[in-house]
Amino acid sequence: MKTKIAIIGAGPSGLLLGQLLHKAGIDNVVIERRSAKYVLGRIRAGILEYGFVDLMREAGVHTRMDAEGLRHDGFEIAIGEDRTRIDLHGLTAGKSVLVYGQTEVTRDLMEARIGAGLPTHYECEVIELRGLNTGKPTVVFRSDHEDCVLECDYIAGCDGFHGVSRRSIPGDTLREHEKVYPFGWLGLLSDTRPASDELIYNKSDRGFALCSMRSESRSRHYLQVPLSEKVEDWSDDRFWDELKARVPADVASTLETGPSLEKSIAPLRSFVAEPLQYGRLFLAGDAGHIVPPTGAKGLNLAASDISTLFTLLVSIYEQGRTDLIERYSETCLRRIWKAERFSWWMTTMLHHLDGTDIDRKLIDAELDYYLNSEAGLTTIAENYVGLPFDRLE
Ligand code: RFL
Ligand code: PHB
Numbered sequence: 001m002k003t004k005i006a007i008i009g010a011g012p013s014g015l016l017l018g019q020l021l022h023k024a025g026i027d028n029v030v031i032e033r034r035s036a037k038y039v040l041g042r043i044r045a046g047i048l049e050y051g052f053v054d055l056m057r058e059a060g061v062h063t064r065m066d067a068e069g070l071r072h073d074g075f076e077i078a079i080g081e082d083r084t085r086i087d088l089h090g091l092t093a094g095k096s097v098l099v100y101g102q103t104e105v106t107r108d109l110m111e112a113r114i115g116a117g118l119p120t121h122y123e124c125e126v127i128e129l130r131g132l133n134t135g136k137p138t139v140v141f142r143s144d145h146e147d148c149v150l151e152c153d154y155i156a157g158c159d160g161f162h163g164v165s166r167r168s169i170p171g172d173t174l175r176e177h178e179k180v181y182p183f184g185w186l187g188l189l190s191d192t193r194p195a196s197d198e199l200i201y202n203k204s205d206r207g208f209a210l211c212s213m214r215s216e217s218r219s220r221h222y223l224q225v226p227l228s229e230k231v232e233d234w235s236d237d238r239f240w241d242e243l244k245a246r247v248p249a250d251v252a253s254t255l256e257t258g259p260s261l262e263k264s265i266a267p268l269r270s271f272v273a274e275p276l277q278y279g280r281l282f283l284a285g286d287a288g289h290i291v292p293p294t295g296a297k298g299l300n301l302a303a304s305d306i307s308t309l310f311t312l313l314v315s316i317y318e319q320g321r322t323d324l325i326e327r328y329s330e331t332c333l334r335r336i337w338k339a340e341r342f343s344w345w346m347t348t349m350l351h352h353l354d355g356t357d358i359d360r361k362l363i364d365a366e367l368d369y370y371l372n373s374e375a376g377l378t379t380i381a382e383n384y385v386g387l388p389f390d391r392l393e
Contacts, residue, residue, distance in 0.1 A: 003029040003119075005313060006139045006152040008126050008165055010039055012102060013285030013302040014158035015109035019059040020310045022116055026317055029150060030118075031141050033125040033159075036110060043189055043262045045102040046212055046220055047072075047199075047296035049386030052303040053098050056105070061112045069100035070215070075199040075384070077350070077371060081248050084371045085198075091381035101214045102299055124148070129155060129168040132279035153280070154316075156309060158302075160286040161271070169278040179344070181268035181292060183207075183351065185222040186229065188239050188263050192219045192256040195247065201294070202247045203367075207352040208294075209246035219256075222293075224351050229265060236260050268292035270344050272336060275329035282309050282328055289336050291343035294350060295384065301339050304389045305332050311392050324392055331392045342383040 005021055007014045010032035021028045032039065048056075048069070056062050073089035073096045088096055113120055121143065128140040132155070139150040157165025166174070194213035202209040207224035214220055221243055225234075236259055244252035271290040276283040285302030308331050315321035349367045353360065370376030 001029070001148065002151045003027045004153045004317070005029075005156055006031065006137075006150050006154075007156045007158055008139065009033075009157075009159035009163060009285075009287070010036070010110070010120060010122070011158060011160060011285065011302075012105050012109065012299055013287075013306055014156065015106065015113060016055065016059060016303065017156055017158060017284065017306045017310060018118060018120075019061060019109055019112055020055075020306070021313065022113075022118055023058075023060060024310075024314050024317075026313060028118070029152075030113070030120040031124050031126055031139065031150070032120065032122050035122050040103055040106060040110070043101075043103065043187065043220070043264070045293075045296065045299040046099055046214055047300075048098040048100050048105070049300040049303070050095055050097070051307070051386045051389055052300050055303050055307055056108075059109075059112070061108045064104065064108055065098070065100050068104070068215070069098040070213075071096050072099055072198055075201065076196070078200055078202045078248050078251075079367065079371075080204060083200075083248060086377060086381050086384065088381050088385050091378045092385050095385040097296075097385055099213060099215075105299075126159065126164050129165065129281060132168065132281045134279075137280045154313065155281045157281055157283045157287045158285050161290055163287050165281060165283055165287050166273055168281060169273075169275075173275070173278060175274045177270075177272045177274070179270040181347065181351075182227060182354065183224050184227050184229070184265045184267045185210075185293060186225045186231065186234060186239070186263070186265050187220060187222045188236070189214070189218070189220050189261045190258045191217060191261065192258040193217060194219050195221070195251050195255055200247065200251065201346075201350055203350045203352075204246040205352070206242070206246050208350050209243055211243075211247065211251070225265065227267060231263055231265050234263065236263075239263070266293070268294075268347065270340055272333070272340060274333060276305070276332055277325065277328045282312075284309050284332075288332070289340070291340055292347045293343075294346040295339065295343035297339040297343050300386055301336060304335050307389050308332050308392050315392075327392055331390050334390050335387060338383075338387055
């Protein structure tokens with residue numbers, strides 16, 4: 001089996017890259033460990049930056065997103081009963097974000113791939129990458145207990161945090177920076193009216209809570225929980241009662257509750273691998289970095305990596321610009337570290353943290369300053385809508 005670009009992973013990173021490459025006439029094959037159904041069953045991100053939206057348009061996969069996505073011009077931060085609106089539109093010269101779930105993005109990309117007749121191998125686990133420093137790398141994957149080999153020019157490692165790609169970079173080359181937070185997010189998806197027209201990030205004495213949504217009739221809520229919590233111990237009633245106790249009283253009094261469609265706990269982590277390129281392998285998305293979800297940046301960071309990788313691959317095939325390969329990692333990392341900083345900041349400001357009294361007082365003062373200064377609000381807004389993509393040059 002042969003192709004130009006072997007893409008490992010059919011999450012949003014891999015599928016988006018595959019679609020962009022296809023539009024540019026560059027052959028690619030996607031290999032995914034799980035079934036398509038399993039991939040679509042994972043409930044994850046809900047907020048798209050305008051940069052992500054533009055990339056979906058460039059990929060020609062925007063019809064449903066444009067029709068069904070909800071444009072949000074602002075969001076709220078509630079500290080106890082005190083609510084501050086972050087006017088994204090007003091503070092960023094007209095920018096906004098789009099509420100459109102990762103599940104829907106993935107579904108649209110999968111359908112486009114099927115429609116174009118592009119090869120995707122589901123339920124095939126990549127077990128080894130070979131010859132990364134040669135002109136002809138190969139990907140070894142297991143299909144029905146049989147090992148298959150895919151020859152290619154380049155490999156896009158879009159296989160998430162637990163994938164094989166990052167592990168294929170030798171230990172003396174790879175550096176990993178990591179911070180694991182001592183709490184997780186318990187998420188609940190339900191067919192209930194959202195708590196408000198816009199997202200509300202709530203800081204309370206009982207811990208953080210987020211009121212988010214997928215549509216006008218589907219809500220996604222999260223609670224900060226200790227890492228020791230088990231999802232089985234959280235009945236729907238217990239979740240709703242705790243959420244009501246963490247949001248402002250008028251939000252709690254009108255909150256519509258209902259049975260959960262999905263409930264899960266996700267740990268929170270900040271993680272960056274450096275470099276993101278080794279020989280003919282490129283890491284993109286969660287394979288190279290993880291952010292805690294508080295800034296809604298994970299999926300969006302994947303899009304900026306994919307934009308840079310796509311530009312690079314097109315430059316190679318159209319202009320022979322192999323000199324740009326060495327620029328990939330540092331171009332991506334500049335934006336990644338800024339998104340890491342914002343996600344860490346939002347997490348630190350809004351969660352209930354163990355620590356000394358003075359730590360908590362300093363955090364309260366910092367948040368108070370940001371929420372009551374035009375400069376502070378602008379900083380939050382321009383990071384939330386997404387910093388511009390860095391150019392590869
Ligand atoms: P994915 O989605 O993990 O996809 C990687 C794919 O690779 C496959 N794979 C392999 N395939 C073949 N062989 C192997 N050896 C393989 N190993 C792995 C996996 O099966 C998988 O299908 O990574 P990708 O594409 O880079 O996408 C990243 C995003 O999924 C992630 O950053 C976001 O979901 C993060 N995130 C959020 N991001 C946002 O931008 N906005 C948000 O509002 C937001 N909310 C969230 C989130 C993540 C969450 N969780 C559960 C981690 C909320 C939550 C709760
Ligand atoms: C979500 O809707 O899943 C979501 C929204 C905003 C975040 C994190 C997750 O910051």
